[in-house]
Each structure stands twice: as structure tokens, then as C-alpha cells.
Amino acid sequence: MSTAYVGMSKYSEALECARKAEEQLQKRSDPDPTSLGRYKRQIGLVLQKQGNNVEAIRYYEEGLALAYTDTDNEEESLSIAYFNQGDAYMKTNKFTEALSSYQKTLEIELRALPDDDPTIATTYVKMSEANLKLSKYSHALKYAHAAVTQLRLQSNPDPTKLSQYLCQVGHVLYKQGKPSEAILYYNECIVSISTTVGHEDESLGGIYYRLAECYSELNHDVEALSFYQKTLDIEHKSCDDDDPTIAVTYHKISTVYKNMWKRNEALKYAYDAVNQLRKRPNPEAIQFGQYLYHVGTILQILGRHSEAIRYYQEGLTEILKVKNEDDKSLAPIYFNVARTYLHLQNFTEALSCQQKTLSIELRTLPDNAATIAMTYLSIATTLTGLQQYDKAAEFSQKEIDQLLKTLPSDHKDVLEQKLHAFSQQLKIPIDELHRRLFKFKANYMKVQQILAIKLGGHRRDNIKLTVSDYELKSEKINSMISALEVFHDTVMKPLSKTILIDKLKTDYCMEYCNVVNLECKHDKQSAFEEKNYIFRS
Incomplete structure (x- = not known):
């Protein structure tokens, strides 16, 4: 009955039946371990369907352990259980354990299934995904290729599956830093799937997005924009109106335009990304904060510093809902905000942000980091604006000392900053x-x-x-x-x-x-x- 309820997606009833079956069996003085293992695996399956992966893993482990205490030859059942256990491990970010489960699945499948069975290809791609999560790129690529090869053993391989596996090969190549090779597989993937669903099917959205990422990595901005736009077109047709995925694509398009120095276009799509997230009552704070900050950076480039500050402040407010004020990732944000305050000659606020940047950098960066020297220089410039020349000279000297940790004394950067320090001593702007x-x-x-x-x-x-x-x-x-x-x-x-x-x-x-x-x-x-x-x- 539990299996029937699972087929009907009635998981509460399925779980109840599976638990009763286990309880009934446990009442026996010597319960059959094979049956007990099967019931525990069934409970694990239902719990997994309900999203309770941690508990599902426990029941899978108990059920699979029992399978080896008797002559349980139900290899297909065990193969499925190991596969499902691997999926549960993946959901809980236990990638090494997931890989082990998939490996056991594969061993059974290679022994029990026909050579051209497409089920083997599915396991190969799962092993590729687990290896990719572990940053074992060569193994991930090996199993992704194996999945494609296995599926092509059939005379008419499923185009959707083939597209998925080709896409996995492309994804691994992209992670390996080979975007040009990845593009070849993504294009082959599109050819495979578009023969059955056309070029505007929603299943192509993710592939277009990955192609755009590859072209962006290669600085082929025109091609990147084209595929981001195709992604956006599909998302508008297939996603809910307030879907944050659309905001991600807007943000990517804005970033490409920014790299192309098309600032007005970059600003338009940056606004679109923010407004898309505003459609949700509680947008994810980090993402929302980063997109607000991105708007600020474009406004700063355009010289609209007062507007930039408003977006910077709102972005920081969102980010600080999740992160501490001294979080390492906030150092470059504080630094940029300080630059904008300097343009507005609001030296007091600029200094406050610079001091936060310096505090984080001194705590988190190597002692000889050149970034620290830049912060010292920025503080010296601000102190000059505040006419605190002695302190400005002090920070100019700190900057020189920081540079000398990695550069020779006659390096042009060191000499330039000596001139800057000299201007501080003379109380003359540089x-x-x-x-x-x-x-x-x-x-x-x-x-x-x-x-x-x-x-x-x-x-x-x-x-x-x-x-x-x-x-x-x-x-x-x-x-x-x-x-x-x-x-x-x-x-x-x-x-x-x-x-x-x-x-x-x-x-x-x-x-x-x-x-x-x-x-x-x-x-x-x-x-x-x-x-x-x-x-x-």
C-alpha cells in the first residue's frame, strides 16, 4: 500500500503504511532481515519524497545494512536504494558519501543490466555531478563523457537526456576554465533538444544562460548579450512574474553593458534587476544588497554621486541583515562608498568607511597585501581634505612602508607615493x-x-x-x-x-x-x- 500511495504522491499515507509494516514485522521474535531492510528502505524513500533527507539517509543506511545479513538478491531494488541514498546525500551536501552510493549503484548496474541500458548513463552523470561538487574536475569530465557515450549506444537516444548529459560535459569544461570547449558542447546540446522542442522551449533557458556565461568569460560581449537576452525572453514566458531568476539575468546583462562602457544601458538593466527583486515582499538580503550596490557603482561612474550614495546605503542595510559589519566581503564595498563620499567632499563619512575597510583588511589580509597600501593612501587623501596634514603625512608614510614590503625603494609606485607624502608635509595638494x-x-x-x-x-x-x-x-x-x-x-x-x-x-x-x-x-x-x-x- 505504501508503494501505491507514493505513486499517487500521497506521502503522509505512504509513510504511515510503511511504518506500520515495519512495526508489525518487529513484533516477531525473529523478524526476517530481508523484509525488514526492504521496509526501512521504503520509509527512507517516503521521507526523501517529503524532503526530510537527513532522516531518509538514516533509514537507507539501516535498510541497506540489513540487505547484506541475508541472501537478498534483489539487485534492482538495492541499486535504486543506493541511487536514492546518493541523491539524499547530495541534498545534504555530503558529496563524498553520495559518490560512494552512486559507485555501488553503478557496480550493480554494470553487473545486472544490458550493456546499452540508459539507466547506466544516468548513474554516470550523477557521479559526474558529485565529483564536480568535490572539485574533482578530471573525474567529473570522465563520467560526463561516459554518460554521453552510454546513451549513444542506443539507436535512438532520448534527445532530452542527451541534451542534459552534453550540457554536463560543457559545465565541467567551463569549471575547468575551458569556455571555448564548453561552447561546443552547449551548442551540440541545443541542436539535440531543439529538434524536438524548438528554439524557444523553456528547457533551453538554462543552456542559453550557460552559453552567455562562457562568452562573457571570453570577453565576447556581443555574443554574451545575445544569449542572455534569449534567456530573458524564455524566463518572461515561463517564470512567475516575481521570480528572482529574472533578476539574475537582468543583473548579468547590466554587468556586460558595464564592461562595454555602455553605462546608460548598464544602468537600465541594473534598475530592472532591483525592481524585479522588489516585487517580492522579502527578497533574499545578500542578493538584493549586491544588486543595489551594483546600481550605485554605475551611478558613481556616471558622476551621479548623491544618487550612488543612496543605493550604497540601502544595499549595505540589506547585506548587514545577514553579515556582520566587519565581514571580510564588505571591505571593497566600504572602500567604494568612501570614494563616492570623497567626490561629494563629505570627508567625515569617507573617513568612517575607510577606517572600516582598513580594520577588515588588517585582520583578514596578508601583512604585505598591496590593497592595504591603497587604503592608507585613501585615508591620507581624506585627512588632507579635512586639513589634518600631520595625520595625512603619517598615513602617507604608512602607505610607503606597506609598499616597501613587496617593492624595491626605487620602484615607480613607491616614488610616486613619496611625492604624495612630500605634498602632505608641505601642506600642498598633490x-x-x-x-x-x-x-x-x-x-x-x-x-x-x-x-x-x-x-x-x-x-x-x-x-x-x-x-x-x-x-x-x-x-x-x-x-x-x-x-x-x-x-x-x-x-x-x-x-x-x-x-x-x-x-x-x-x-x-x-x-x-x-x-x-x-x-x-x-x-x-x-x-x-x-x-x-x-x-x-
């Missing part, structure tokens, strides 16, 4: 310092050309500028600080060898002092007159 340096270089090179003409070619080496163009380019600052510090020794002293150049010395000393905000003892008016004299001559 952009202003660059402006002054370029102004100084432009003026100096102009005078250098005139002096070269006046002194003759044989004297050019005496007045050669020792700070090269490369060393003074803002994007590749190299030894800028040391160049400033030794400027008088490397440039001014050689220039003073001639009377003509000596007339310019006071003027360029003033230029240097202006760069570094020092008081210059020279008379500015006389220097100005001397400069005019030289240029008139």
Missing part, C-alpha cells in the same frame, strides 16, 4: 605640487635653450638639466623628491660657473623655493629684472 613642478620645468627649459645658444655648443654639457623629462612626468614620477632635495647641488652649482648663468641663479632659486613653499632671501624684483635682461639680450 595636483598643485605637480602644477608648480611643471611650471618650474617649463621655465627652466626655456632659459636652458637660450643659454645654449649664447654659450655655444661646446658648453652645453655644463648646463644640462640633470632631472630628465621622464623623472618629471606626473604619470611616471621617478626620483622627484630626491630631485627637489638635490636641486641646488646638481643644477644651480654647475650653472654658477659662468657670469651669465650666475645672473639667472637667483631667479631659479626663487622658482625652486616657490615649489616647496620656502621663504626665498633673494630680492624678487632684481631677479625679475635680471631675467628680462637675459631674454632681451
